[in-house]
Amino acid sequence: SQQGEEDPQALSIQEGENATMNCSYKTSINNLQWYRQNSGRGLVHLILIRSNEREKHSGRLRVTLDTSKKSSSLLITASRAADTASYFCATDANGNNRLAFGKGNQVVVIP
Amino acid sequence: KAGVTQTPRYLIKTRGQQVTLSCSPISGHRSVSWYQQTPGQGLQFLFEYFSETQRNKGNFPGRFSGRQFSNSRSEMNVSTLELGDSALYLCASSLDVGSYEQYFGPGTRLTVT
Numbered sequence: 654s655q656q657g658e659e660d661p662q663a664l665s666i667q668e669g670e671n672a673t674m675n676c677s678y679k680t681s682i683n684n685l686q687w688y689r690q691n692s693g694r695g696l697v698h699l700i701l702i703r704s705n706e707r708e709k710h711s712g713r714l715r716v717t718l719d720t721s722k723k724s725s726s727l728l729i730t731a732s733r734a735a736d737t738a739s740y741f742c743a744t745d746a747n748g749n750n751r752l753a754f755g756k757g758n759q760v761v762v763i764p
Numbered sequence: 765k766a767g768v769t770q771t772p773r774y775l776i777k778t779r780g781q782q783v784t785l786s787c788s789p790i791s792g793h794r795s796v797s798w799y800q801q802t803p804g805q806g807l808q809f810l811f812e813y814f815s816e817t818q819r820n821k822g823n824f825p826g827r828f829s830g831r832q833f834s835n836s837r838s839e840m841n842v843s844t845l846e847l848g849d850s851a852l853y854l855c856a857s858s859l860d861v862g863s864y865e866q867y868f869g870p871g872t873r874l875t876v877t
Binding site: 683684686688693694695696697698701703741743745748749750751752753754755756757 | 768
């Protein structure tokens with residue numbers, strides 16, 4: 654099964670700066686989803702982008718998807734201390750709710 | 765709407781014992797998936813249920829099993845616990861199959877001693 658892989662794995666930024674994370678995957682997908690996790694708690698769904706979409710926005714989040722390069726990026730603009738968390742991308746190959754997760758990006762936003 | 769709930773939140777078991785974890789999905793959601801999260805292996809898919817049927821299963825031994833009830837609530841069971849089963853077990857619910865968001869519960873932290 655495919656695995657998403659985020660890059661970079663750890664990011665430390667100042668409050669107000671933008672944070673960008675990348676994710677690559679190996680096979681074709683139905684959709685790709687981004688999640689946030691705080692300190693080993695449950696995952697919070699951020700955004701879902703379908704294979705026929707190229708860009709999606711939600712508040713301060715912007716996600717792009719390039720199916721030709723099998724990659725996605727998550728941009729968080731004007732970061733806040735509360736954005737400190739681990740961010741995961743997950744791919745759903747067949748739209749059957751079976752998600753393959755990447756290893757995650759640890760983002761630390763310094764106040 | 766209430767979110768996904770999981771019980772218990774924390775559990776300590778001894779090797780060889782068995783454990784049952786419970787998940788209540790968001791009202792109206794019919795698909796429930798289970799994931800295991802460990803520091804070494806990350807997040808791994810266990811299985812997915814829809815309308816009381818297991819539709820997908822991950823690469824886990826037969827000691828891991830689950831079921832879904834008619835009200836969409838789900839349980840997973842791990843028999844003959846091993847130290848390596850210590851993990852955060854996450855349940856996710858989704859409205860239906862297809863391109864739908866999955867909403868996760870807070871997880872059950874299982875420690876096997």
